[in-house]
Amino acid sequence: MSTWSPSAPRTALVARQTLYRNIREYFYARSVLEVETPLLSQAPVADPNITPMQAGQRWLHTSPEYAMKRMLCAGYGDIYQICKVFREGEAGKRHNPEFTMLEWYRMGWTHRQLMDEVAELLQLLLAERFNDLSTLHLTYAQAFQQFAQLDVHQCSDQIIAERGQQLANADLDLDRDGWLDVIMSHQVEPALPHNTLIFVDQFPASQAALAKLATDTQGVLIAQRFEVFFNGMELANGYQELTDAKQQLQRFQHELQDTGRPHDAHLIAALEHGLPDCAGVALGLDRILLHLLDAPNIAQVVSFDWQRA
């Protein structure tokens, strides 16, 4: 096919329209407000594992999280957004550097309540191809125990690194979390049962990002963060949101040391004003379409993929 033509067939655009309509009806019925936030902001994302793109003097957002949290601090209540987000270098069969995200926040909810809502929404959105999807809940430790035979909170850095090197077939010079990512993506994820919505939560505290910390039943410090996997693909990432401005600033400063990026003063000021208890989640919509249409490549569900954009 020549490069002037769209990479997705018209049927995929129809499926996308239906998907957006279903999402909007779902949230409308639950009085969750649809919002829009700027794509271009003065400060970039802090997460060192995500590379933002720059446009002039501004940064393209990599997720609408910071601006939406400022709305939460301002007392706007339950909100959701469907928007394009931009991440440098993330291109592959399941990644496009410009992709569509659904992000939403529930005030006063725990991340467990939010996981139930994510399951309900995904069951609805995927129903056309997957009937009555069941759910499976695993902690990060259970997933590693079951599918990688590792006691993830107890075993040494060396054991983690050795397993990772074996899977990567190389010494990639990574820290413990980096090797855990290798084991998760190379061994655990591919082994997760198919045709089931898999919720993994209680991540290591070192992978908390913007999630609150807690201790599990064994007394181990963990992050109240969850991810959703479906048929070998990660679909969503959610948090019991960190509401403590001081802790947030510390995490930002720690992350920004590595990247040299400026921190988002607006967000810190908003958090100092006060973020109420809430839970939030981000979901990749292009991947929902990959599953709905049984498409092997993200190019087939976005109108013009990265090569044709």
Add this chain to the structure above:
Amino acid sequence: MANYSSNEFKPGLRVMVDNEPCIMIDIEFVKPGKGQAFSRVKLRSIRTQRVWERTFKSGESLESADIVDREMEYLYNDNEFWYFMATDGSFEQLGADSAAVGDTIKWLKEQVIYEVTLYNDAVVSVTAPNFVELDVLETDPGLKGDTAQGGTKPATLSTGAVVRVPLFIVEGEKLKIDTRSGEYVSRA
């Protein structure tokens, strides 16, 4: 020498990995939501043809491998080397050892043009054209009327290769063979 960064990885790219010249077959970009990004790359070693997988961190780069493909005509062999001649008018000749010729030995015929892959100016592999025409050296005579049943029998070709052919084929005939599958296509 050029360097390729992980975001330039693509099938067909020729790179040095652990001092081995390799060709990339398939690349999968892996990115855990909040974690480190990787490229999982399936590679084929140019020398040994071995296919293996290796993971790279995003941002890692690899040196390009000095690999050149040349169209060359097969001339003869002296039991140690198989000799090929450049078709660009230079009449340059190169010898390939048995490791470089590999399985392509089954399809080597004088005056046919092959793709010869050079690494640091030495022949590391020889690839046959998709189709070659070879004579039948030996095959059992087919029985009359068997053609309708579409049966096959083995036939030994002039290069020593043995392929399944229809029963009506007789010794001395010239056949068109698909070298990728090793299958009979038609009478030539």
